[in-house]
Amino acid sequence: MIKIGVDANGGDLGVLATVGGAMRAVSMYKDIEIVLYGDENKIKPLLTNDERISIVHTDVTMDMGEHDPVRAVRTMRNSSLDMVMYAAKNKEVDAVVTSGPTQCVIMAAHLIIRRLPCMERVALCPIIPNMDGNPRLLLDVGANVELRPEHIGQFAVFASVAAKEVLGIKDPTVGLLNIGSEPGKGREQEKITYDYLNTVKSINFKGNVEPDQLINCPTNIVVTDGFTGNIAIKTLEGTAKGMGQMLKQDIKSSIGGKIGYLFMRKNLKRFSKRMNSKEVGGAMIFGVGAPVVKAHGNSDAYAFSSAIKQVYNMVKSDLINKVIAALPKEEVNTNE
Amino acid sequence: MIKIGVDANGGDLGVLATVGGAMRAVSMYKDIEIVLYGDENKIKPLLTNDERISIVHTDVTMDMGEHDPVRAVRTMRNSSLDMVMYAAKNKEVDAVVTSGPTQCVIMAAHLIIRRLPCMERVALCPIIPNMDGNPRLLLDVGANVELRPEHIGQFAVFASVAAKEVLGIKDPTVGLLNIGSEPGKGREQEKITYDYLNTVKSINFKGNVEPDQLINCPTNIVVTDGFTGNIAIKTLEGTAKGMGQMLKQDIKSSIGGKIGYLFMRKNLKRFSKRMNSKEVGGAMIFGVGAPVVKAHGNSDAYAFSSAIKQVYNMVKSDLINKVIAALPKEEVNTNE
Numbered sequence: 001m002i003k004i005g006v007d008a009n010g011g012d013l014g015v016l017a018t019v020g021g022a023m024r025a026v027s028m029y030k031d032i033e034i035v036l037y038g039d040e041n042k043i044k045p046l047l048t049n050d051e052r053i054s055i056v057h058t059d060v061t062m063d064m065g066e067h068d069p070v071r072a073v074r075t076m077r078n079s080s081l082d083m084v085m086y087a088a089k090n091k092e093v094d095a096v097v098t099s100g101p102t103q104c105v106i107m108a109a110h111l112i113i114r115r116l117p118c119m120e121r122v123a124l125c126p127i128i129p130n131m132d133g134n135p136r137l138l139l140d141v142g143a144n145v146e147l148r149p150e151h152i153g154q155f156a157v158f159a160s161v162a163a164k165e166v167l168g169i170k171d172p173t174v175g176l177l178n179i180g181s182e183p184g185k186g187r188e189q190e191k192i193t194y195d196y197l198n199t200v201k202s203i204n205f206k207g208n209v210e211p212d213q214l215i216n217c218p219t220n221i222v223v224t225d226g227f228t229g230n231i232a233i234k235t236l237e238g239t240a241k242g243m244g245q246m247l248k249q250d251i252k253s254s255i256g257g258k259i260g261y262l263f264m265r266k267n268l269k270r271f272s273k274r275m276n277s278k279e280v281g282g283a284m285i286f287g288v289g290a291p292v293v294k295a296h297g298n299s300d301a302y303a304f305s306s307a308i309k310q311v312y313n314m315v316k317s318d319l320i321n322k323v324i325a326a327l328p329k330e331e332v333n334t335n336e
Numbered sequence: 337m338i339k340i341g342v343d344a345n346g347g348d349l350g351v352l353a354t355v356g357g358a359m360r361a362v363s364m365y366k367d368i369e370i371v372l373y374g375d376e377n378k379i380k381p382l383l384t385n386d387e388r389i390s391i392v393h394t395d396v397t398m399d400m401g402e403h404d405p406v407r408a409v410r411t412m413r414n415s416s417l418d419m420v421m422y423a424a425k426n427k428e429v430d431a432v433v434t435s436g437p438t439q440c441v442i443m444a445a446h447l448i449i450r451r452l453p454c455m456e457r458v459a460l461c462p463i464i465p466n467m468d469g470n471p472r473l474l475l476d477v478g479a480n481v482e483l484r485p486e487h488i489g490q491f492a493v494f495a496s497v498a499a500k501e502v503l504g505i506k507d508p509t510v511g512l513l514n515i516g517s518e519p520g521k522g523r524e525q526e527k528i529t530y531d532y533l534n535t536v537k538s539i540n541f542k543g544n545v546e547p548d549q550l551i552n553c554p555t556n557i558v559v560t561d562g563f564t565g566n567i568a569i570k571t572l573e574g575t576a577k578g579m580g581q582m583l584k585q586d587i588k589s590s591i592g593g594k595i596g597y598l599f600m601r602k603n604l605k606r607f608s609k610r611m612n613s614k615e616v617g618g619a620m621i622f623g624v625g626a627p628v629v630k631a632h633g634n635s636d637a638y639a640f641s642s643a644i645k646q647v648y649n650m651v652k653s654d655l656i657n658k659v660i661a662a663l664p665k666e667e668v669n670t671n672e
Contacts, residue, residue, distance in 0.1 A: 067518065131578050131581065131582055142515065145515070145522065145523045146523060177567070179478060179481070179563060179566040179567065179570070182403060186481065186563065187481045187482060187563050210570055210574075211566075211567045211568075211570035211571040211574060212570040212571065212573050212574025212577070213574060214571055214574060214575070215574060215575055215578040215579075216574070216578050227515060227522065227523050227564075228563075228564065228567055230515040230547075231513070231515065231547050231564055231567050231568055231571075232547075232567055232568075232571045234515070234546055234547035234548040235547040235548065235550060235567075235568045235571040235572050235575070236571050236575050237548050238546075238547060238548025238549060238550060238551060238552070239550070239551055239571070239572050239575040239576055239579075240575055240579060241548070242467050242551040242552050243551075243575075243576060243579050245467070246467055247583075247603075247604075250603045250604075251600065251603050253603070254602065254603060256599045256600060256601075256602060256603065257599070257600050257602075257603040259599040259600075260596040260597065260598070260599030260600025260601075260603070261596065261600065262596070263592045263593070263595040263596030263599065264587065264592060264593050264595075264596025264597065264600060265592075265596075266590065266592060266593075267583075267586045267587050267589070267590060267592065267593040267596065268583075268586075
């Protein structure tokens with residue numbers, strides 16, 4: 001039985017998304033068991049089927065607008081986020097899913113579950129929908145604003161194992177996000193990282209990937225520092241969302257558009273589904289001692305169930321132990 | 337009379353775009369005169385109306401795949417790009433339009449026309465189409481991978497004058513591209529730059545702008561270093577282009593989609609026009625002694641004429657002298 005801890009109070013919709021998502025996940029997998037950390041009074045009326053679902057009560061929630069994540073994680077021990085992280089630390093659950101505030105989730109995973117000895121940094125790794133229908137991994141997108149080449153190398157190893165074990169990609173390829181495709185492009189940082197990644201034997205490094213290729217990406221994995229990755233992922237999400245809105249506005253603005261929509265409805269839905277992160281799950285947190293998935297803050301029950309499915313696959317494939325095996329101690333410098 | 341120098345050989349389409357663009361521009365503005373630097377044998381058959389258009393012959397073209405821009409600019413003195421830049425330096429033309437290779441254009445402007453004494457760095461500043469139909473300025477997007485706060489401050493002043501004089505925005509606002517909206521977000525670099533921009537009196541600084549706001553932007557101008565700006569602009573362009581392609585594929589894949597398209601044709605065209613850089617001109621080069629516009633490499637005649645129109649407005653508004661007046665010497669540290 002795989003036991004998943006769910007931060008039931010987290011996210012914009014709170015229990016409305018997490019309880020429905022949990023019931024959906026349990027009905028999909030017979031070997032899943034879910035513990036909901038959250039407000040019992042709000043959960044119970046929604047929990048129409050509690051087979052393999054239990055509740056640990058707390059009505060304290062980490063605020064989505066939290067400005068001091070470290071302080072919040074350290075002081076709000078009875079919040080649903082802290083509680084589910086402690087459950088993972090104490091092996092009461094195998095993994096965690098939350099749609100709480102991103103920086104709090106990263107800090108809670110870091111401070112409570114703790115880093116793996118073989119990883120010097122923790123990374124946030126979303127799944128990027130791509131034009132060919134196959135998802136890509138991009139990391140780091142915001143856990144660390146600055147990183148050394150060795151840290152990016154460890155992320156590349158971790159993501160390669162995850163791409164193989166969780167996404168089922170045979171020999172995952174790795175690219176370095178950069179402003180040009182040739183070697184020698186970018187800042188000093190990219191030049192050194194490029195050379196370093198070429199020396200990491202356990203990854204299949206293919207060189208630089210330009211940002212305009214992110215949704216039509218030549219590699220399965222793209223690595224970068226957390227500042228650059230955050231700029232890229234937010235630009236991508238903002239552009240995709242904005243274009244969708246503009247298209248909708250424009251269609252509604254004329255009779256021709258409205259009639260056309262009736263015929264094209266299925267196409268437009270399929271289009272928006274292809275670019276929709278709800279299908280692919282959430283962002284994975286790499287580097288701590290248990291699988292953690294951060295679902296989008298605005299996840300509905302369907303999106304939340306995708307995130308549970310994702311973390312289920314991370315546990316099922318024994319991801320963490322395979323990463324430990326893939327990161328030999330000699331590759332790692334334990335000084336911080 | 338405003339005299340514009342055109343690198344007629346540059347760009348993916350070469351004379352096919354530049355000659356048509358020049359004829360179009362001359363027919364729009366009666367006070368424009370154009371000098372085409374390019375291959376006379378190829379230009380003449382296309383030049384069906386040479387009123388106020390002259391040719392300076394050269395059949396040497398800077399290669400779009402040029403890997404060593406500094407060497408290319410220094411050695412290819414008889415290339416159309418170098419020649420038009422020398423013409424601007426020697427005041428034979430008032431401004432330059434080219435769709436040549438970006439880094440070569442920046443280097444040629446820098447090495448041949450030369451930096452303004454009041455500007456310590458040269459910036460590449462594209463116009464970003466926005467959802468509200470009003471363009472925004474983003475800089476730097478690739479002239480400098482690393483910048484000090486004072487350099488970004490000078491860019492903010494330059495762009496503010498350009499937004500006012502060229503785009504007709506009354507009191508242009510400035511934002512700093514960053515991974516969070518609150519002060520104190522980002523790398524050390526963003527924190528220092530944020531504080532510095534608050535001290536620059538001649539700009540209207542509004543704080544941080546997140547990348548997901550770029551196409552729905554709260555400020556008229558967004559400043560950042562050239563690496564981050566290049567990551568953002570390329571992610572935006574790649575996502576917009578990729579989404580457009582996916583939508584097209586999807587529509588063509590079913591009968592419903594094809595019928596819907598007949599009704600929705602106008603909407604989809606308007607939609608793609610709104611996000612199309614062909615309408616808004618090219619990227620401006622800020623910081624050298626003459627207005628230079630770098631049109632998209634894949635510009636057609638229409639897009640190229642928009643770029644000529646843009647540089648025409650830069651000359652007409654006396655942009656360079658207004659920037660010199662707006663950048664008092666005490667704000668500038670001339671040590672490099």
